[in-house]
Amino acid sequence: MEQALIRESTGRQSPTLVSRRVSRDNRQTVGDPFVADPRMTCRNVNVYYGDKRAIKNVSLDVGRNEVIAMIGPSGCGKSTFIRCLNRMNDTIEGCRVTGEITLDGQNIYDSGLDVVALRAQVGMVFQKPNPFPKSIYENIAYGPRIHGLVDSKAALDELVENSLKKAGLWDEVKDRLHEPGTGLSGGQQQRLCIARAIAVSPEVILMDEPCSALDPMATAIIEDLIDELRQHYSIVIVTHSMQQASRVSQRTAFFHLGDLIEVGATSQVFTNPLHELTEDYITGRFG
Amino acid sequence: MEPQLLLCFLLLLSTAGYMIGKRQALAVGRSARGIRSLHSRPAYHGALTALWCAVPAALIFALWLGLDSNIIIRQVLAEMPASFRELPPSEQNLLVNEIKNLVNGNVFTNEVDPVLNAAAERYIRYRSISHGALTVICLSLGLVGILAVKRRISINLRARNQVERIITGVLIACSCIAILTTVGIVLSVLYESILFFRQVPLNSFLFGLEWSPQMAIRADQVGSSGAFGAVPVFWGTLMVSAIAMFVAVPIGLMSAIYLSEYANRRFRDVVKPLLEILAGIPTVVYGFFAALVLAPVVRNTGNSLGLDVSSESALAAGLVMGIMIIPFISSLSDDVINAVPQSLRDGAYALGATHSETIRQVVLPAALPGIVGSVLLAVSRAIGETMIVVMAAGLAANLTLNPLKTVTTVTVQIVTLLIGDQEFDSPKTLAAFALGLVLFVVTLCLNVIALYVVRKYREQYE
Numbered sequence: 001m002e003q004a005l006i007r008e009s010t011g012r013q014s015p016t017l018v019s020r021r022v023s024r025d026n027r028q029t030v031g032d033p034f035v036a037d038p039r040m041t042c043r044n045v046n047v048y049y050g051d052k053r054a055i056k057n058v059s060l061d062v063g064r065n066e067v068i069a070m071i072g073p074s075g076c077g078k079s080t081f082i083r084c085l086n087r088m089n090d091t092i093e094g095c096r097v098t099g100e101i102t103l104d105g106q107n108i109y110d111s112g113l114d115v116v117a118l119r120a121q122v123g124m125v126f127q128k129p130n131p132f133p134k135s136i137y138e139n140i141a142y143g144p145r146i147h148g149l150v151d152s153k154a155a156l157d158e159l160v161e162n163s164l165k166k167a168g169l170w171d172e173v174k175d176r177l178h179e180p181g182t183g184l185s186g187g188q189q190q191r192l193c194i195a196r197a198i199a200v201s202p203e204v205i206l207m208d209e210p211c212s213a214l215d216p217m218a219t220a221i222i223e224d225l226i227d228e229l230r231q232h233y234s235i236v237i238v239t240h241s242m243q244q245a246s247r248v249s250q251r252t253a254f255f256h257l258g259d260l261i262e263v264g265a266t267s268q269v270f271t272n273p274l275h276e277l278t279e280d281y282i283t284g285r286f287g
Numbered sequence: 288m289e290p291q292l293l294l295c296f297l298l299l300l301s302t303a304g305y306m307i308g309k310r311q312a313l314a315v316g317r318s319a320r321g322i323r324s325l326h327s328r329p330a331y332h333g334a335l336t337a338l339w340c341a342v343p344a345a346l347i348f349a350l351w352l353g354l355d356s357n358i359i360i361r362q363v364l365a366e367m368p369a370s371f372r373e374l375p376p377s378e379q380n381l382l383v384n385e386i387k388n389l390v391n392g393n394v395f396t397n398e399v400d401p402v403l404n405a406a407a408e409r410y411i412r413y414r415s416i417s418h419g420a421l422t423v424i425c426l427s428l429g430l431v432g433i434l435a436v437k438r439r440i441s442i443n444l445r446a447r448n449q450v451e452r453i454i455t456g457v458l459i460a461c462s463c464i465a466i467l468t469t470v471g472i473v474l475s476v477l478y479e480s481i482l483f484f485r486q487v488p489l490n491s492f493l494f495g496l497e498w499s500p501q502m503a504i505r506a507d508q509v510g511s512s513g514a515f516g517a518v519p520v521f522w523g524t525l526m527v528s529a530i531a532m533f534v535a536v537p538i539g540l541m542s543a544i545y546l547s548e549y550a551n552r553r554f555r556d557v558v559k560p561l562l563e564i565l566a567g568i569p570t571v572v573y574g575f576f577a578a579l580v581l582a583p584v585v586r587n588t589g590n591s592l593g594l595d596v597s598s599e600s601a602l603a604a605g606l607v608m609g610i611m612i613i614p615f616i617s618s619l620s621d622d623v624i625n626a627v628p629q630s631l632r633d634g635a636y637a638l639g640a641t642h643s644e645t646i647r648q649v650v651l652p653a654a655l656p657g658i659v660g661s662v663l664l665a666v667s668r669a670i671g672e673t674m675i676v677v678m679a680a681g682l683a684a685n686l687t688l689n690p691l692k693t694v695t696t697v698t699v700q701i702v703t704l705l706i707g708d709q710e711f712d713s714p715k716t717l718a719a720f721a722l723g724l725v726l727f728v729v730t731l732c733l734n735v736i737a738l739y740v741v742r743k744y745r746e747q748y749e
């Protein structure tokens with residue numbers, strides 16, 4: 001009966017057609033979390049910090065060449081969720097993940113799976129730009145070096161240049177590649193971090209509030225960049241700004257207190273949410 | 288009145304001053320437009336009164352006690368018979384000691400020279416006069432202070448500001464004492480060193496290759512010419528410190544890495560304090576350990592390998608010193624490594640770096656300046672270390688590369704030069720000050736560099 005309701009509501013496009021939204025008490029996901037040809041799939045994912053359950057039974061797909069935005073009030077588990085996708089939660093003591101997450105059909109929590117290779121395929125950009133205290137060049141070259149992606153200096157130079165170009169930073173830094181990365185402006189540092197992630201040719205890039213420490217100009221540049229990167233990568237972006245989510249993403253997932261409340265096409269979620277909680281959030285009634 | 292008692296009275300008086308000032312302020316406030324109209328709260332008026340009561344009196348008290356025994360002694364000597372007054376200075380010193388012993392009741396013989404006895408009695412009389420005068424002056428100064436402030440109390444008296452200013456002054460005075468002491472030490476060492484360099488040329492001290500400070504004390508002694516080339520001594524210090532750092536840097540650094548990056552909370556909470564206990568062991572105990580346990584082990588091991596090991600080898604001293612220094616390096620480095628932001632580690636992990644790659648290629652380079660700082664601090668600690676080397680390193684100043692041989696260090700030489708009977712103006716004694724001066728300059732430079740490096744590191748992340 002619940003299932004039917006979800007199916008039914010996905011089909012609706014026009015706001016005028018919705019007579020009744022799903023009630024606040026319903027903690028099941030509404031909308032369609034699945035896509036036809038997914039790059040990553042998550043099924044019944046739970047995350048525990050010690051005894052605390054921070055993510056509750058979340059199922060969600062990440063499609064190819066799409067930007068999917070995670071929104072929700074602070075502490076609802078957005079960061080926790082995307083950190084599952086490249087197993088960054090492994091580095092946190094006491095953090096446990098259950099359920100199944102696959103990348104290209106392969107379970108990434110398989111005991112035989114190599115985390116090193118996984119993280120090369122699923123890159124990550126953090127809230128605060130965190131360039132290494134090395135030169136710009138070395139920041140980019142670091143990933144390819146540890147993965148042994150290139151075998152000559154010339155190839156490495158080329159890779160660095162391409163990565164910086166893709167991140168839209170090449171023109172600004174090409175004359176000072178050997179100066180410290182920490183000397184760049186905040187927005188440039190964040191693009192440097194994006195270039196650093198790109199350099200190991202990932203398939204998916206996770207971004208956890210990548211613009212929250214940046215000014216509006218730098219934010220606009222990064223948003224344009226994200227839109228371009230979609231041609232080559234799947235991007236999962238956590239954001240606090242609903243404008244940003246609607247500008248850059250194709251699909252949006254709304255989290256609340258560890259539950260995935262609603263997933264849908266971005267235009268639909270923002271104009272015609274199916275769940276009362278989603279509506280509360282996007283109309284600014286909480287969070 | 289005895290000085291101790293006087294001090295208690297002063298304390299009581301200033302407490303009374305506090306009450307009086309506070310009461311007066313309350314009274315003034317009430318008779319004006321209420322207590323709120325006072326510029327400062329009554330407690331500040333009380334504190335101001337107490338300070339004006341205590342501080343000037345305490346200053347006079349300290350000055351007086353610092354000077355009075357000298358003045359009294361001079362007076363007592365001046366009143367002694369001429370035969371005593373015309374003694375040479377060194378014997379006069381003995382005389383003064385004897386008088387003081389009599390005064391304090393430390394009499395070891397039955398028959399005491401009546402002249403000395405008379406002098407001692409005079410000393411006691413003068414002293415009680417002096418203490419009486421001190422009592423009168425201090426107490427009246429305290430009273431005057433209280434009365435003067437009490438008269439000044441009005442609603443406009445800026446007591447709070449004045450109290451703050453006096454407190455600032457007291458704090459400055461305390462820190463000046465530390466600074467002035469340091470300056471005093473440096474100046475006295477400098478002075479003695481200059482005396483030394485009058486007798487031994489500077490470059491033969493700094494660059495001379497032979498160290499044998501035994502001088503002929505009497506003209507008829509033989510075989511001791513005195514050579515003051517400091518190179519072998521500094522070489523010994525360098526070698527022992529180098530061995531110590533060779534032990535301490537890898538062990539300290541690796542335990543710091545383990546503690547901060549791998550160990551779980553429980554282990555860390557137990558082990559870190561334990562490591563720091565190492566730093567709390569008195570160095571003389573380490574010296575013991577070096578001389579009685581490690582040195583024989585080193586020698587026996589060496590001998591069984593067919594090596595010629597002296598019983599007081601640079602190796603044994605250096606090894607033990609290294610163990611002593613481990614906690615300095617591990618504790619400081621651990622703090623520095625912990626200060627590297629987690630976001631840098633996350634950045635490396637997210638690129639697929641393993642734990643050890645992250646540590647080696649990201650965390651350690653980021654922490655390097657701080658680690659260098661901690662190592663430099665440890666080096667200056669090693670260079671200045673005395674007890675271990677006194678007990679475990681030898682006395683022979685060998686200019687050798689062989690760590691199994693006996694060497695001696697700067698601090699050991701300073702100690703041996705200064706114990707025993709000798710004149711204070713012989714080059715042998717003065718050489719200790721010259722060595723101390725050079726040692727001081729070296730460690731000072733190291734500390735300055737270390738602080739500079741550490742500060743530079745701080746700028747990066749805060």
Ligand SMILES: Nc1ncnc2c1ncn2[C@@H]1O[C@H](COP(=O)(O)OP(=O)(O)O)[C@@H](O)[C@H]1O
Nearest residue numbers: 049054072073074075076077078079080081092
């Ligand atoms: N390392 C951690 N240990 C324990 N609890 C954590 C940890 N990180 C996050 N949490 C908890 O998990 C919940 C989700 O946090 P998070 O994923 O950071 O939220 P968001 O990114 O949506 O603001 C919060 O209640 C938070 O307190």
Ligand SMILES: [Mg+2]
Nearest residue numbers: 078079080208
């Ligand atoms: Mg977050």
